[in-house]
Amino acid sequence: MPKVEITGASKRFGDFDAVKDVSMIVEDGEYVSVIGPSGCGKTTLLKMIAGILRQDSGEIRFGGIRMDDIPIEERGVGYVFQDIALFPHMNLWENISFGPRAKGTPIERTRLVTLEMLEMMKLSGRYRDLPGNLGGGMQQKAAVARAIAPGHRLMLLDEPLSMLDARVRSELRFELRNIVKDLGLTAIHVTHDQEEAMAISDRIFVMRGGRLVEHGEPADLYFKPARLFTAYFLGESNIVPGRVEKNDGTETLLKVRHQTISASACGFELGSKVAVVVRPELIEVRASDDGNCVKGRVRSRTFEGPFMRYIIEVEDHFFLRVKAPVRAGVGRLRVGEEVGLRVRPENVRVYDFPAGGLNKEIGW
């Protein structure tokens, strides 16, 4: 039942287009996330799916049935908010069993569902605790359990992890995904955290200015984004202007400042102005110069735990960011040291140079 189809949905607040002509399909059992900068319309979209907001135009269907005139409580959705919305005066058992009880579910069935939820969330030992006695991570898990308990098959999650400690957040996202998958639910998860979206979802939808930019599986979107904005927004990128110097169908050579960089064959005409994108972790740094690579000088380095982050100056005012695993032995490059940089051609992405300039396309 919970295949979600949205066709041409738009929503306007005054003269502001919050959501503009969005169409998307979420398959039964799929975990998708919607990401984008603040104000991109992702929460508005989620609220329309829930029935909290009514779209101005377009259709929303669950399992082929039009939902437009069906109120939130009859749509069969569990909604989880950023602020943990448990009843503070009820213990976990009462909170989780609230939905089934309110629906008039038989007592024995309610008991079983509540038990199952507590076990699944690894909260069985805490069922008599009031929410205030639990850490934020446990509270949010209980909130998820409460949203699922009435038997809802579609979960809508609005920044469910963003109020939690970094440490708790990075564990809970995998737990959340496993729970949704184990129960065979469908989930739509809105977040501004790109890493969370990558880790948790089967597919990611990228939004900007109320519109859908593109969607795809996390690894495809991350390594082979079709749009420059995605390359910019999802993860970290070096984005520099360049020009196509050679394109013979097997190889593309790009001129970036005074450097020549080789990319996989692409459809750009000779001389086109392009935006060249390389992920910092896909640049290989070598301490010694072994020819056939771009040379530069280490300008700064920052220890980040598993990675060392370097800023490399290739030419005057032309800097590249590089992230190198600390283990690889290149974690000890010194500031001022000369290094060679290499990127595999297939890891160099090339895009049309944006008409309004780079800053407009990917500015703050």
Add this chain to the structure above:
Amino acid sequence: MPSVELKGVSKRFREVLAVDDLDVSVEDEEYLCVLGPTGSGKSTLLRIIAGLVRPDSGAVLIDGSNVNDVPTEKRNTALMPQNYALFPHMTTWDNVAYGPKSRGEDPKSVADRTRELLETVHLQDWGNAYPNQLSGGMQQRVALIRALASGAKTLLLDEPLGALDARLRLDLRGRLKKFAHEYCLTVIHVTHDQSEAVSLGDRVLLLRHGRAEQVGSPGDMYFAPRTVFAANFVGERAILEGLVRGTREGTAELELAGGERISARGGEFREGELVVIAIRCESLDIGDSSGRGANRLRGRVKDVRPIGAYFRYSVELPGEITIHPHVPSALAIDSPFAPGSEVEVSFDEGDVVLYAYPPRGLAVEVEAF
């Protein structure tokens, strides 16, 4: 002489001991990151230094003098609280310029400085906006530069980057450190994000239940955590139980729950002793059977998730143990190991850190929630 020093400071709120007999010493122009889970006493520590909370016992020293009886405004510190506390009736510009203006600085230099700071945090177009017209992340940036502009020698920053999206957070990290250095500030920066702490701090103080669990350089903290709690909190690790089966020349032979054996440095443990094993996720390699590490474990891939700069594998080992090797994307991008594949997880002896089994059990130490 240390710039800020706490000697045996304690503070109790009803039944909770928020700060417990804490000694901290922050050098002049040092950037100290205070890391810890919710409720570990981080914010209370800042408020004690700022003079907003009076300790029940112990002394706070600033530049060598006891300031227990010195009011907030005379401590030469600027606190950026978690709720920003911007002046609601003032524009962004006036909020930032307030400190220097009230100190009677030359209007021209106040204006230049304010403009420069607004640019630093990408808010140059928002000078005329009032706080309630700004998003949470924007307000946070205004609060941050207001603290920077205050002219105080010591900045006390409570989660200064917490409300920002990943991209902006990373950008501002670098700028914050640079600014602190240029203006010779002493900074105490509270965060629950371990990656922020190790990348920004000259030193990191890890708090737990109001006590210092460990203080040290980011490298020490990351590579040589002294307790199981620190190992679990700083960096991502596989944390397993093991039984010492023998020791020889500083190397311990350990048996895991599923019966496999691994070896690790740690001659101080005795045969038959139960220990805790910690291995950083990024030092776990996966391969077919050509692994280079001294330790090799056979397992089955349950799941692979791309995270960005690395892929997180979930590998099930015998004994119902799941570990999560982090493989750099440059290597994982064309890895053949899909879910269901049989793989070998390998790692070096030197990548394994051993701890005595905690008296209250392992769960209490790794409880992150």
